[in-house]
Amino acid sequence: MPKAQDHNHTQRISLDHDFEVLYEKACEAGIETAFSRAKQTPVPCPFGSAGVCCRHCLEGPCRIGFNGKGPQEGICGANGDTIVARNLLTMMIEGAAGHAEHGRETALALLEASEGNSDYQIKGVEKLYQVAAGLGIETNGKAVEDIGKQVALKALEDFQKQAGAMNWLTLHAQQQSIDKWDELGITPVNVHLEISKAVTRTSMGCDADPVNLLLGCLTMGLVDGFGGLHLSSDLQDILFGVPKLVKSNFRLGVIKKEMVNIAVHGHVPLLSEKIVEWSRKLSEEAKAAGAAGINVVGICCSGNEVLMRHGIPAASSFSSQELVIVTGMLEAMVVDVQCIMPGIQKVAECYHTEIITTLPYVNIAGSTHVDFHTDKADKAAQDIVRKAIANFPKREHQKITSFTGTVEAYAGFSNEQIIEALSALNKEDPLKPLLDAIASGAIRGVAAIVGCTNVREFQDWGNVTVAKELLKNNVLVVATGCSAHSLAKHNLMNMQGLEYCGESLRGVLKAIGQAVGLESLPPTLHMGSCVDNSRPADLLTAVANRLGVEVKDLPAVGSCPETHSPKALVIGTYFLANGVDVHVGVNPQVSGSQFVTDVLCNGAKDDGLNLEKLFGGKLIYEKDPVKAAAILLRRIEEKRLALGLSS
Ligand code: CUV
Ligand code: SF4
Incomplete structure (x- = not known):
């Protein structure tokens, strides 16, 4: 039980002062929270932290010793590389399963709504037509419910089909990416089959090749990206309508x-x-x-x-x-x-x-x-x-402890909303104003700040710091998940935060914002929940298609400064499979294997196998948000150079 005197009042938990007030109140009342529990176990287990603890069978748990000391293999002979890669895949499975269940439940909800035995109706009719067309469903002369049912059945096929690629993957991915995935043999067939296979391969006595296990991680990334994120966002937009610009409050x-x-x-x-x-x-x-x-x-x-x-x-x-x-x-x-x-x-x-x-x-x-x-x-x-x-x-x-302070924030930046705003500047070719700004260097690149807050991190600090550093350097920042909460609470989703933007970025935000009757677009664009990471992915795909390049070629990065969730890791893996660099500010628990670390984090010029060589982007693990932003900026400039854009 925490006592007030155990917590000196300068021991901070959050950049958001209100929560510090409440934390202190909780401590004084002897109420346990995650923050006080975290302080009771200040150091996480070093074996688990390095990913070298295996609990995959009852002969264990086994763990690999550090620095070559102690056992270097588990009882079954699995070495550190295998154990680390296998544990990573286990985390991927857990993350992807959550998002995939989300997708499946939404698909069922759409089916039931279409069949009329449900308390829900289809509100996003335009989106329904768009998704149906993408799936090759004939819509002419058909009732909305009929089309809804066809779309829902196509979605459920992604949990059943036994051959080919997932429908939602074909719907959203670039052909060049699909070819690459096919060649590597990592294209998912259906969500449940892949999850079941992955669980099997991580179990005792199955896959013991770290390379193969890491390829399995990428398959989970694709399962997550298409069967989790895209499928959920699309079907939610169909059921509830596509998000549009809204103003609300945080704190x-x-x-x-x-x-x-x-x-x-x-x-x-x-x-x-x-x-x-x-x-x-x-x-x-x-x-x-x-x-x-x-x-x-x-x-x-x-x-x-x-x-x-x-x-x-x-x-x-x-x-x-x-x-x-x-x-x-x-x-x-x-x-x-x-x-x-x-x-x-x-x-x-x-x-x-x-x-x-x-x-x-x-x-x-x-x-x-x-x-x-x-x-x-x-x-x-x-x-x-x-x-x-x-x-x-x-x-x-x-x-009761009440607070009066709120912070205004704009949200609702679906791609449809972004395109609508851009259309006000160029009706025929809405993406052009954005592309021009990127080409001229007024916008250096695009960053998605995603993921969570984590009790062991100083709340909001990493998310806000990475965002401010990128904004200052004229990077267009979009956000999802709990990191969007962090940004909103600290004025990065209202006009006050425009002061954090570099001058040329501010100019672009103003021009687009004014075209839709706002003073400006806010400094960062709230694109939704975690499954809505499909939205920045779709935006990048649209930009890449319009330019005739691949997503991996774009000056675009993802950053996940404060996550706690395996879901964020698997989302990151989806972006990695598309060649986008992904920063994570929290230990991804792979340091116990130099091999795995090299594959994930090394650059294309390094010897040996690595993600950047295969796909064009890599994992960047950096705890310091200022340093992380600097690395991301460097990566953005490298990709600009390769694309032949102005320096
Ligand atoms: Ni899915 S996964 S803490 S709620 S963003 Fe928030 Fe978002 Fe992470 Fe969880
Ligand atoms: Fe140990 Fe191998 Fe069992 Fe893991 S699978 S607990 S390394 S014996």
Whole structure:
């Protein structure tokens, strides 16, 4: 149990002062959070950190000694390279499975909506036609539901087919990339088959070739990119509509003392969409209970989803999720799947907050479970909102800490929205203004800042620092996931943050922004949740196609400064398979094998096999965000040079 005196008041956990206030409050009240638990285990296990601990069978666990001392092989004879590569693949599987389940559930939801036995309808009709056309589905004279069903069945095929390439891969990838993947034998056939194969190959006594295992990692990257990210984003856009420019708010001031506050947390927006809808419809009931209304706030990627489509304000990213409860003003936290700390339940028990789980395979002991399914989504959402209303009178007023500060942020930058804004400058050839800016060097390149916040990192610092360094150097920055929360909270998604941009970037942002009636585009563009990393990928593909080059040739990079999640690693691997350099600021747990490290991180000119030689981009592990940005800038300039763009 942490005691207040154990925590000197300068021991900082977050760049966001509000969370420091709450952390201190929690410590003083003896409430455990991830931050206090992390301080209790200050040093992670060195074997696990290096990736050399194997638990793949009951002869072990085995571990490889450091610096040539101690055992260099497990009992079965697996060496350090095999163990590290195999552990990396295990992480990839875990990440890809989460996103793929997200995709599959969305596909089923679309099927059910199309068949009419569901509480959802197709709202993104234009997107439906576009995706259907891409899949070669005949749409002429067909009803919307009919087309929806065909698209959903094509999506489900990506979990069933036994030969060929995944439909969603063919739909979105460049042909040159597909040829390369085919040649390497890493093109995925279907999501479940690949995951099952990968689990098999990582098990004891199977794949023992580190090269082959690393190729397996790339297949998982492709499974994630197409079966997880693209499939989810496309089908969500079809069901809920394509995100458009919205203005909303971040930071803890979005939690309103006079309102019934409901936090939506997790990833799959099926339920949170309904919570938003019913919180509006049931506001009179909240008033009858003495509240001014119902206020939904977002956490993590469920938060990003409802922000993008409904302008719902965001309260917290991953690492501080428990502290939101410590405000004492949360009537309910509704969770679906992924990135939900079990610790929220114990914190909630110190307050009147009710944790509500909603999926049969994500329960937390002690919490309330409201079963959610698409054919009873309205009923579930009503139940949940009413539970929250009923909790409002149970607030303990002496335990409340309220905040007034909020930060304005623009979001909703789907590619459709970006293209629409660019069209105002050039109707015939919307991408041209962007390409011209890149060609002239007004924009040096494009960076996607993605991924999470991590309890062991100083919250927001890495994300914000990398962004500011890149902006200063005229790199166009887009963001997704919890890193988007970091940027938004620190003014990088409103006009105040334009001061961090280099002059020429600012000029381009202003020109595009003014064309759509804004003072400027914000310094960084919020493109959505983690699965919405499909959006920056599609943007790069569109730019590359328009230029007649490959994505790997573009001056584009990805950066993941503060992640905690295997999901972020597998997203990064998807980008690596497309030849995009990817920075990670958190230990990827491969240092126990020089071979694996070399394959991932070495440059094309180095001897031996490496990712850059195969695909055109590499993994950059750098903890210091300033140094990381410098490396990314150098990579951008190298790619500009190779493309023959102005220096
Ligand atoms: Ni998917 S994966 S902490 S919520 S971004 Fe947030 Fe986003 Fe990472 Fe999780
Ligand atoms: Fe040890 Fe091999 Fe079993 Fe791993 S698979 S625990 S290295 S015996």
